[in-house]
Amino acid sequence: MVRFSEVAMTRAQITLIRSVLLALVLGSWELLPRSGLINPLLLPPLSEVLAMLGKLIGRSDVQEAVAVTASEVVVAFIIAVPFGAAAGIAIAENEYLGEIFKPMLFYAFSIPKSIFLPLFILVFGIGFQQKVAYAAFSTAFVVVMSAAAAVESVRSEHVMVARSYGATQMQVLWRVYVPSMLPILLEALRISMIFNFTGVMIAEMYASRTGVGHLINTWGENFQMPQLLAGVIVLSAVAILFNEGVRALEARCSTWRT
């Protein structure tokens, strides 16, 4: 009981400290530029950025850019995850495929994917296809590796137990493989979205005529700091929301993992 209350105390303290830090950061963002300690052209006050954010959301060109980026992110994700997962499961389940492809994948995984961006532009141009192709390419490797790890996390004892009780192949799949793999697969989903989103942003910022990444790049080049920072806030919020949503699901599906 003593230990419990100690933990509760520190939890409350941690929350308090975090809130204070957040208030400090936001407060300084507002006050430092206003007081002139920081050049307001470089860092406009928070209230000004938020006001700009409100204005931007109403602008049709911004809405269009958001739609383009969102569809690129979704399509790239839909391509990279199933194909990557299938490849990962194949190399984990099949000894020969694993033997042949695993080292290659490790090598490929270690290479920064952005150095291939010029090649993608040469092949796909600078439109929608190029963004999707590049993002899917930069995401697929992490999906393959995670899916392989998920399959390898299935314990052979558990498969044996199920078989000894007369489980069919389908029952082994649904009753042993899926629950064993679920926590790692959800984690993989979360991490691959980080890669995927990053891929789309880099591609849009590098060469593009539309999309949020393109807008951010343009605002930066034109020294439009309120617009740039408003964009950063929105993208951060979207990324954090997705990540935390999957993390909550993960926590619910993996109470048994200790």
Next chain:
Amino acid sequence: MQHLANLTERRDRTSGHAIEVAHVSHVYAGADGGVPALHDISLSVEAGRFVVIVGPSGCGKTSLLMMMAGLRGQSQGTILCHGKPILEPDPKRVGVIFQEASLFPWLTTFDNIEFPLSLRGVPRSERRRRSQAMLSLVGLEGFGERYPHELSGGMKQRVSIARGLVQDPPVLLMDEPFAALDEQTRMTMGHELLRIWSTASKTVVFVTHSLTEAVYLADEVLVMSARPGRIVDRIEVTLPRPRTYEMMATDVFGRLRERIWQQIRETV
């Protein structure tokens, strides 16, 4: 301990061979002709008996057990269970209890015990009724909603035993079920197993590398040689039942244990 009094009588009622292994050999496929693992093994286990197989590590005793369970094939020979060949797992005839952590960590105790029943689509209320009965048999009432990580090593193995018994198969195959437990828990669990065995009247084939455990539990001990595994000795354990911890200090116990040890030492 009242139920133990009827034991001899019950064993007389069940007659015939529960398991018959005839000339079983096995060779693991390999580059130069393969590795011989088991060599011409023949044995029979009478219904209702507690038979323990011991042998040095790697002698193939677990492989032999897996073949009896239909989980692994042999290169030569036949295995019969109650007169019919074992070609694939048949949970109605044979229940298997595995080494250490074979419980599904994402299922509660109830759901783990009911797993074999749910595979066959037994209705939920019927499943729960039977898992409740199994829980009280293994002395774990009130732990049905716990997850494996909330249970001690001994409790987990009680759940494994309950899962092995839930379909009421006449034969139980146990593969070093207590190997991961500490010495004290191991002794307690051995004692518990004998209690459960005496109420459930099953044929048990139990694999272990602990000689003390072997003598304490068995009606009969089969000693296997180092690879390729052969049966080198068959020892009738004449100690009366119910077995008690005090018996371990007796001369008879010591001599039986010594004889097994000699056999194993000679073959290695």
